[in-house]
Amino acid sequence: MSVEHTDVGAYALGLLEDDDRRAFEEHLGDCGSCAAELAGLTDMRGMLAGVGPVEVGEPEHPEALSAGITDLVDRRRKEDRRRRRGTTVIGLAAGVALVAGGVTVGSAIMSSGGGSGHQHGSPAADVLANGLRHSATDPSSHAVATVATRSEPFGTEVGLDLANLRGPLTCRLVAVLRSGQQQPVTEWAVPPNGYGVPGSPGHLQVHGGIAAKPADISRFDVLVEGGGRLVTIPI
Amino acid sequence: MRARPGPVADGSESALRNAAVAEALSSLSRPHREVLTETILRNRSVNEAADILGIPLGTVKTRVYYALRALRIVLEERGVAT
Numbered sequence: 029m030s031v032e033h034t035d036v037g038a039y040a041l042g043l044l045e046d047d048d049r050r051a052f053e054e055h056l057g058d059c060g061s062c063a064a065e066l067a068g069l070t071d072m073r074g075m076l077a078g079v080g081p082v083e084v085g086e087p088e089h090p091e092a093l094s095a096g097i098t099d100l101v102d103r104r105r106k107e108d109r110r111r112r113r114g115t116t117v118i119g120l121a122a123g124v125a126l127v128a129g130g131v132t133v134g135s136a137i138m139s140s141g142g143g144s145g146h147q148h149g150s151p152a153a154d155v156l157a158n159g160l161r162h163s164a165t166d167p168s169s170h171a172v173a174t175v176a177t178r179s180e181p182f183g184t185e186v187g188l189d190l191a192n193l194r195g196p197l198t199c200r201l202v203a204v205l206r207s208g209q210q211q212p213v214t215e216w217a218v219p220p221n222g223y224g225v226p227g228s229p230g231h232l233q234v235h236g237g238i239a240a241k242p243a244d245i246s247r248f249d250v251l252v253e254g255g256g257r258l259v260t261i262p263i
Numbered sequence: 264m265r266a267r268p269g270p271v272a273d274g275s276e277s278a279l280r281n282a283a284v285a286e287a288l289s290s291l292s293r294p295h296r297e298v299l300t301e302t303i304l305r306n307r308s309v310n311e312a313a314d315i316l317g318i319p320l321g322t323v324k325t326r327v328y329y330a331l332r333a334l335r336i337v338l339e340e341r342g343v344a345t
Contacts, residue, residue, distance in 0.1 A: 032321070037328030043302050043309045071344060072331055073303070078281040081304045082288045082296060167277040 031055045036062045040069035041076070078167040152235035155187030160242070166259035169193065172224065173259045175201075175248045183239040186213050190232040190250065190259075191224020198253035203238050206246045211238040213248070280343065287337040295330035302327060 031051050038044050039052045056062050159176030166173075174189040188201050195218035203211045214236035221228040238245075242263075250258040288296055301312040302323070309327060313320040338344035 032324065034325045034328040037331045038302070038309045038324045040331070041303045041327065043307075043312075043327065045308045045310050048309075069331055069335070072335060075280070075284050075338065075344060076299070076303050078277055079284045079288065079304060081300045082285055167281075 033059070033062055033065075036065050037069060040066055041073050074168060074170070077170060150233060150235070151185075152187040152189070152233035155185050155235060156189055156233065159185070159187060162248075162261050162263055164259055164261040165192075166257075169258050171250065171259040173248075173250060173261050175261045175263075177242045177245065177263070179242050180237065183237060184242045184245065185237050186235070186248075188213075188232075188234050188248075188250075190234075193218060193232075193258065194222030194225055195220045197258075199258060200251050200253070201234065201236065202249050202251060203240060203245050204247045204249060205240050205244050207244070211240055212236075213238055283341065283343045284334075284338065287334055287341065287343065290337055291330060291333055294326060295333055298323060298326040299330050299334070 031048075031054075035044065035048070035052050035055075039049065039056075044052060056066065155178050156174065156176045159178040161174055161176045163172070163174040165171070171193045172191045176187045176189075178185045184203070186201070186203070197218040198215065199218060200215035201213040203213055205211065214234050216232065216234050218232070223230060223232040245263050247263055248261040250260075252258055288299060291299075297316070298312065301307060301315055302309055305312075307315070309323045310320055313323045316323065335344060
């Protein structure tokens with residue numbers, strides 16, 4: 029396999045398959061101009077993440093179109109069978125961006141993770157498995173979050189599962205009540221390798237509690253120290 | 264890098280930005296628009312897009328590169344990207 033400087037575009041968008049990606053990363057270590065170019069292109073991935081396919085134009089012949097569709101369906105089936113690794117993050121980012129804020133309620137808990145690193149048996153995993161779950165993907169940061177809540181005598185027990193983010197970051201989870209009041213749930217640091225990304229598949233799971241009742245919570249925000257919001261999970 | 268939180272981000276802002284990006288895409292040349300559609304917008308690797316488009320992998324990668332640069336210039340001109 030050969031590496032070209034122009035691969036930086038496909039690399040910036042996360043479009044290279046594993047072998048090519050690794051080869052390009054090796055090249056990147058030695059190539060100042062590619063590293064500089066990459067810095068200018070990485071924003072574009074975020075810009076494109078929420079955009080659906082655009083019309084490419086009229087096909088020359090209608091039959092070419094239907095042949096194309098049949099072909100596409102076949103390929104789609106094949107794609108379904110062989111899951112490609114290393115690029116699943118794009119799926120999360122591009123696929124869900126426009127429907128950020130979808131709600132999933134207490135079902136197959138670990139299906140969203142798939143990777144290693146879930147802390148089975150931890151308090152966070154317990155709430156995530158048994159509580160009322162809500163998920164969201166942020167179209168800008170691409171962070172994927174699931175919050176689960178469980179009513180307790182003291183208020184609400186909260187578990188958070190977070191993926192598709194890289195560090196270093198310091199984050200905190202706050203509950204925003206219907207009254208507008210904020211209650212802190214917990215805070216944590218994200219190491220440079222991140223969570224739920226290629227090379228670091230384990231998700232972050234944290235746990236906390238607030239005094240408010242579940243019915244009084246309007247949303248959860250994951251905030252970043254220094255300003256900014258990683259993702260909002262509407263309840 | 265990809266998870267760095269940008270300036271955030273109520274839903275309407277990102278919907279507007281998505282619309283601006285879609286519009287910018289439609290101003291690209293057809294090969295550029297096509298290659299971005301068949302890769303990033305349809306969630307395919309360059310290898311898969313090469314199969315679907317029936318063009319060599321190297322061509323897809325180069326085209327993605329030039330399409331991305333062209334798109335960035337359009338977005339900069341329109342004040343969507345900096």
